[in-house]
Amino acid sequence: MSNPMIIEPANPVDACVIWLHGLGADRYDFLPVAEALQERLLTTRFVLPQAPNRAVTINGGYEMPSWYDILAMSPARAINREQLEESADFVITLIEEQRANGIDPSRIFLAGFSQGGAVVLHTAFLKWQGPLGGVVALSTYAPTFHDHLQLSASQQRIPVLCLHGQYDDVVQNSMGRTAYEFLKEWGVTVTWQEYPMGHEVLPEEIRDIGVWLGERLR
Numbered sequence: 111m112s113n114p115m116i117i118e119p120a121n122p123v124d125a126c127v128i129w130l131h132g133l134g135a136d137r138y139d140f141l142p143v144a145e146a147l148q149e150r151l152l153t154t155r156f157v158l159p160q161a162p163n164r165a166v167t168i169n170g171g172y173e174m175p176s177w178y179d180i181l182a183m184s185p186a187r188a189i190n191r192e193q194l195e196e197s198a199d200f201v202i203t204l205i206e207e208q209r210a211n212g213i214d215p216s217r218i219f220l221a222g223f224s225q226g227g228a229v230v231l232h233t234a235f236l237k238w239q240g241p242l243g244g245v246v247a248l249s250t251y252a253p254t255f256h257d258h259l260q261l262s263a264s265q266q267r268i269p270v271l272c273l274h275g276q277y278d279d280v281v282q283n284s285m286g287r288t289a290y291e292f293l294k295e296w297g298v299t300v301t302w303q304e305y306p307m308g309h310e311v312l313p314e315e316i317r318d319i320g321v322w323l324g325e326r327l328r
Contacts, residue, residue, distance in 0.1 A: 114159035114204065117144045125154040125217040125243070125327050126208045128201060130226025132249075134174040136160055140223070143316055150320045151327060155213075157204055161226075164193070177229045187253050194254070198233040205238065217327065221246035221319075224281055224309065228253055231289060235265050235296075243326055244269040246319055249309055251281050252289035261296045270300040271322045273315055280309035 114128075115137045127147075131139045137158040144156035161175040168180045178193035201220065208218050220230035220242065227250025234245045236254055241264050250272075270293055274286035283304070293300040301322070305312050 114157045115141065117141070117148065117156040117158070119148050119151065119153055119155060121152045123153055123155045123211075123213065125151070125219075126157060126213050127151075127154060127219045127221055127246075127323070128157045128159070128204050128208075128230075130159060130177065130201070130220075130222035130229055131161065131175070132222075132224030132226050133166070133176055133180070134169075135223075136175055143311065146316055147320050147323065150324055154323070154327065155208075157208070159200070159204060161197070177225050180225075187251065189253050191254070194229065194232060195237075197229045198237045201229060201233045202238055205242075215243075216241045217243050219243040219246065219323065219326075221248070222250060223248040223311065224250055226250070231255070231270075234268055234270075235261060235293075235298075238265075240264060242268045244271065244323075246270075246322070247272045247286070247289065248311065248315070249274055249278055249281055249286065250289070251285035252292060255289060255292040261298070266297045268298065269326065270298055271303070271319065272300060273303045273305065273318070275307035275309060276304050277307065278309045 129140050137160040161177045163173045164176040165171045165173050166176050177197040179190035182188040222230035227247045231252045232254050272290045274283050290302045
């Protein structure tokens with residue numbers, strides 16, 4: 111994994127958002143989003159990691175930035191679990207780096223769009239065992255939640271904001287909703303928000319994320 115892009119805030123840092131892009135994208139995709147959110151979150155660092163280039167089976171084996179290989183689309187995503195675990199371990203390394211730099215884990219947030227969101231949900235609720243500020247899951251799904259039965263007390267305390275397009279034809283709305291229902295059943299404080307959009311990000315959505323983060327970083 112290459113070094114992430116780090117966007118420092120105007121004021122001394124006391125919080126961090128680690129934000130993963132989607133399949134075939136790159137770390138620059140969410141740079142404008144990070145900069146917009148920093149106008150509100152004046153002490154929050156943004157870390158934008160870059161997925162490695164991998165052959166993606168559903169795209170004819172074409173190499174592109176990918177957190178893990180997707181082997182089939184239906185009935186549910188069939189994925190390369192080993193590569194997902196590698197990506198989750200990489201996210202944990204980034205969390206540990208921020209903690210080593212003096213950021214309390216309760217003020218470290220994970221965010222991810224589409225495939226990146228699947229990685230952060232897996233990391234937060236199946237891998238990481240400490241506190242976190244929260245998770246922002248954008249237009250995503252949770253391919254590994256079905257094989258998990260219960261959460262630790264610290265995992266249950268991680269709040270989640272799930273955001274999804276009503277007309278998403280890449281990651282169906284129902285897939286995002288299923289992840290939300292799992293979290294709710296596990297006793298997680300989780301919010302579901304839909305937007306009249308496809309597989310994309312809207313300015314209104316970014317404003318809502320800023321409000322949600324701001325409430326937790328007072």
